[in-house]
Each structure stands twice: as structure tokens, then as C-alpha cells.
Amino acid sequence: MKIVSLQAKRYRRAFRKPLITSHGPISERTGWIIRAENEDGMAGFGEAADSLPGFGKNDTNSVESDQAVLKQLEVALPDVEFDTLWMRFKELIKICPDHASPAMRFGFETAVCDVAARKHEIPLSEWISPFSPSAVPVNYLLPSPVDDWGLVKAEISTCRYPAVKIKVGAGEIADDVATVKKLRTMLDYSPAIRLDANQAWDYDTALAVLDVMSEYDIEYVEEPLKVFDYDLLMRLKEETGIEMAIDESLTLIDDIYELLSRKGSLVLILKPSLLGHILTPRHITLNAGVNDCRAVITSNLETEIGIAAQLHLAASSWDQKETCGLDTLRLFRRGNPALMQVTDGVIKLPSGSGIGDGIGEEIWDNL
Numbered sequence: 001m002k003i004v005s006l007q008a009k010r011y012r013r014a015f016r017k018p019l020i021t022s023h024g025p026i027s028e029r030t031g032w033i034i035r036a037e038n039e040d041g042m043a044g045f046g047e048a049a050d051s052l053p054g055f056g057k058n059d060t061n062s063v064e065s066d067q068a069v070l071k072q073l074e075v076a077l078p079d080v081e082f083d084t085l086w087m088r089f090k091e092l093i094k095i096c097p098d099h100a101s102p103a104m105r106f107g108f109e110t111a112v113c114d115v116a117a118r119k120h121e122i123p124l125s126e127w128i129s130p131f132s133p134s135a136v137p138v139n140y141l142l143p144s145p146v147d148d149w150g151l152v153k154a155e156i157s158t159c160r161y162p163a164v165k166i167k168v169g170a171g172e173i174a175d176d177v178a179t180v181k182k183l184r185t186m187l188d189y190s191p192a193i194r195l196d197a198n199q200a201w202d203y204d205t206a207l208a209v210l211d212v213m214s215e216y217d218i219e220y221v222e223e224p225l226k227v228f229d230y231d232l233l234m235r236l237k238e239e240t241g242i243e244m245a246i247d248e249s250l251t252l253i254d255d256i257y258e259l260l261s262r263k264g265s266l267v268l269i270l271k272p273s274l275l276g277h278i279l280t281p282r283h284i285t286l287n288a289g290v291n292d293c294r295a296v297i298t299s300n301l302e303t304e305i306g307i308a309a310q311l312h313l314a315a316s317s318w319d320q321k322e323t324c325g326l327d328t329l330r331l332f333r334r335g336n337p338a339l340m341q342v343t344d345g346v347i348k349l350p351s352g353s354g355i356g357d358g359i360g361e362e363i364w365d366n367l
């Protein structure tokens, strides 16, 4: 298979309300949708979301640098013959220039893999692994601050999310504790509670907060410390009895493998668009399992095309059956979250081949 045309369009999508993190508020998402077409006129799609301030330190994309990468790819691609079996997809990894941002790499690879899967008339997940399930469990991301607890209760209860993720550390500690307490006591079932502090605390503050929080049965806390320190994290875990998760402090693939080799029972939050290759999260997930760690595939707040790709990826990395952080489409003001709705705690993979029917030309045409 040859890719004879590569196009990209910019998108800008506003959130229903700004997301408050300890790195500051985020009010909109921008990035690229990439369209790759093969010699049969079949198209595949990928998304390269722009880097978010404070997240993904190795992601230094700019519109100009991305444009330069796209131009280079456009020139090089027609000469490359892709074998459409994923095990032989090495050409894909080699072709992207070294200076491409991880998100651009991920978006480009997704688009080409999408064409290959569509060519075989199978879902992307199945193209990667024939044993992939057709649905992925997801967590609920609690709005911060919560304006309407009635709505939150209705959303969680109706969809039966297996886990709820709460952003903490951006405001008063007492408010964070009150939020966790409220959530733990208002539902008619007990979802796992995940905290994400986005590097808000020093060690003593983290210890004090988590000591109080441990009463509410916390599954894990992401990035509790201002500065990544493996030994301190292990100490914090020991002292609080709460599992520790790593997200934005580790985006370099080599660092992740180094961490896995320590077998420290950590939870790795894997954001495919920050890791930079579509197949890397699956490989890390498989390695995490044999190294006493867990891996949770989580979006970097992409739109439909990026989320659909990551759902397929999560399904193909099924070995650990983790609840993923992929229910983020409903944070956007417009779009079509009905394409990937949560029922009984899972999102069913979009039907059809590649990343899914209705998630391709229809979205591209309306950008």
C-alpha cells in the first residue's frame, strides 16, 4: 500500500467550561486532523492535538514546525511501500522525521494505520490484535469545581462508571477533602476514586492530605509531588497506603522502561499522543503487566478522531483490563459525544472498519 496524499487541517474546539488544573485553566483545544489517502482512494484519519501548557514536557510543537514535518512527509510518502500487516509496519516508525512532535507522530501513524485497517475491512483494534474486546471501561472525570452535584450524581449513577477521577491540589485542601467525602457518600455504589494532583504538593503537604483522604478508599493518586522523585513516591506510598501514579513527569519512553525495570508497583498513565507512536502504549502495557506495574491509557483531551483511535488502542492492549481515561469528549461544548457514549461503565468501540464508521470523512468535511 502507498500513501499518495497527506493533508492536514487545523481545529479549535471550546470546552463546555474551562478545565481547572494546578497548571492553570484550559478553555479550548487546538490541533491538527490528518488525512492520509492510499492509491485506491481510501482515507484514514489521525489527530495531533497541540501540547497543553504544563503537560508533556517533551512536546514542543508549533504550527510552523508541524507544517514543516507534514511537508516533509508529503514529499517522502509516495515512494514508501507499506505492508499492511501491523507486525510488519516498521516503515511507519522510520518515516517520521526525528524533530516531529510526539503528537504529530501519533496523529500521522494513526492515519496510516487507519487506512491499513480499513483496507482489511476490520476495526483498528482487531488489526492490532485479533483478540481485542469490543468495549473499554472508562472513568468519569469530575468537573472542578462542581457546580451541580445533582447532575454529577445522575451522570455517574446512570452510566455506572467503575471509577471517578478527581482533580485536586488547585484550590483549598479542605475543599478537596469535602469533594472526595461527598462523592464517596452520595452514590448507591462504590466506584474506585482516583485523585490527580498535577504536581501540586511538596512531600509534607502530600502526606498530610493523603493521610486524610485514605479514609475514603482511594485507588491511586497521580503526580502528588512537585518534583518527580522515585524514592519519595515509594515512601509516600508506604506511609499512606495509597498507590502512586505517574503522568506528566514521565513522557520519555526510555524513562518509562527504566521505571518499569524497578518493579515498584507504580501506575503509569499512558497518553498515546505524548508517547508518540501508536503502538508504544500497547508495548508498555504488556511490559507493565510482567513488571508488577499497571498502565492506564488516558486521553490528552483529543476530539472524536483521537479518542476513537485511543479506544481501539486500549482495546488492543486488553491484557490488564484497566479502566481508562477516555471519556473526555463530553467536556467539549459541541461535537458528537453520542458517537462514544458510556453504558454500564464502558464505551463500545465505534462500529465499522478502521477507527469507525462516521469518524472520518464526515468529521473532516465539517472542520
Ligand SMILES: [Mg+2]
Binding pocket: 196, 198, 222, 223, 247, 248, 269
Ligand atoms: Mg494526570
